[in-house]
Amino acid sequence: MAGTSETGIASGSSPLGPIETIHAPVLLDECVALVTPALDGPDPWVVDCTLGLAGHACAFLKAAPAAHLIGIDRDQEALGLASERMAREGLGDRFVPVHAAFDQLEDILKDRGLKRVSAVFMDLGLSSLQIDERSRGFSYSQDAPLDMRMDPSQSLTAAQILADYSEEDLARIFQDYGEEHHARRIARALAQARQRQPVRTSAQLDRLVDQAVPRAHRAPGNPAKRVFQALRIEVNGELDKLVRTLPQAVARLRVGGRLVVESYHSLEDRSVKRFMASGLQAKLPQGLPVVPQSARPVFLDLTHGARKADADQVAANPRSASVRLRAVEVSRPIPAERIERWREESSQPVYRANMHPSRRR
Numbered sequence: 001m002a003g004t005s006e007t008g009i010a011s012g013s014s015p016l017g018p019i020e021t022i023h024a025p026v027l028l029d030e031c032v033a034l035v036t037p038a039l040d041g042p043d044p045w046v047v048d049c050t051l052g053l054a055g056h057a058c059a060f061l062k063a064a065p066a067a068h069l070i071g072i073d074r075d076q077e078a079l080g081l082a083s084e085r086m087a088r089e090g091l092g093d094r095f096v097p098v099h100a101a102f103d104q105l106e107d108i109l110k111d112r113g114l115k116r117v118s119a120v121f122m123d124l125g126l127s128s129l130q131i132d133e134r135s136r137g138f139s140y141s142q143d144a145p146l147d148m149r150m151d152p153s154q155s156l157t158a159a160q161i162l163a164d165y166s167e168e169d170l171a172r173i174f175q176d177y178g179e180e181h182h183a184r185r186i187a188r189a190l191a192q193a194r195q196r197q198p199v200r201t202s203a204q205l206d207r208l209v210d211q212a213v214p215r216a217h218r219a220p221g222n223p224a225k226r227v228f229q230a231l232r233i234e235v236n237g238e239l240d241k242l243v244r245t246l247p248q249a250v251a252r253l254r255v256g257g258r259l260v261v262e263s264y265h266s267l268e269d270r271s272v273k274r275f276m277a278s279g280l281q282a283k284l285p286q287g288l289p290v291v292p293q294s295a296r297p298v299f300l301d302l303t304h305g306a307r308k309a310d311a312d313q314v315a316a317n318p319r320s321a322s323v324r325l326r327a328v329e330v331s332r333p334i335p336a337e338r339i340e341r342w343r344e345e346s347s348q349p350v351y352r353a354n355m356h357p358s359r360r361r
């Protein structure tokens, strides 16, 4: 696994073209409007947990000239391109790139002596760089080896899961992470197919799923899309990492600090929604004329549920079609017991499927 060291890796432009044009940041203006009011205090730090190609990160630094930004990404290639972009835009001296998974957030801040930050931002999922790079095997529409690692230095790949997991565990992943109705049928077909020949490429997998799911009983959309999503979530431990990171983020936010999260599928959004809702509830003792500070919610809701992209935004940037943007502000000091409870809850795997040895890191 990647360490938390600052990185000076990779340079140059991507073979996909100038990086500003590879990935269009989703709901950019809304995110800037939600993050930057928190960056007006002395020495404000913002953490972008999903730096990608730094579209959001550059905009935050430009809108808040006193702010510094820690940009975390598991993907060295993205970090290299983002660092170069920051330097080119004259923002390099306010930017710290970190190669790590974002669930190491507290260690990353501790290593840099930062007790509190003003904002934490997450734009979950993949960047267009990752989706469009054929060799990474994220897309069912392009034939490539079934890799799907956001961090290529990690050992577990999608092909390994298809080779090693039991039929039951494959079915559970497709059901839990893909919400696929024909999970059992697909898992059975894959288990049979791998006895004849290993399933190593996206075209092979696409074909096997297509053959396994009867046309008459298909849910809308290509079933391979849900199977690919499920594998990607399992390879990268996406939901567990998200759930572990949310309490770490608010534990490090100052009062008035903001947590802003963009999710792209219902499982992510459900986790974010549940977490934020738990800090928005008040425990109101009956009959008191004044609500004591200790009973007030620890969060203030900034988005009032999830914001979505409107038709114009979707037309301009199709990636925004499924986005759910949620944000809260820390409204009072969060009691240590509350943080501890969140941590305990988040230490349980989101689903039971995570049994591969490399998951126990």
Ligand SMILES: C[S@@+](CC[C@H](N)C(=O)[O-])C[C@H]1O[C@@H](n2cnc3c(N)ncnc32)[C@H](O)[C@@H]1O
Pocket: 023, 024, 025, 026, 049, 050, 051, 052, 053, 054, 055, 056, 057, 072, 073, 074, 075, 078, 100, 101, 102, 103, 123, 124, 125, 126, 127, 128, 150, 238, 241
């Ligand atoms: C949607 S992209 C971010 C795009 C970025 N906001 C921009 O405007 O360019 C998500 C990025 O987060 C990274 N990522 C996803 N999960 C991660 C995790 N658990 N830890 C660290 N980085 C992660 C991916 O590698 C990817 O580069």
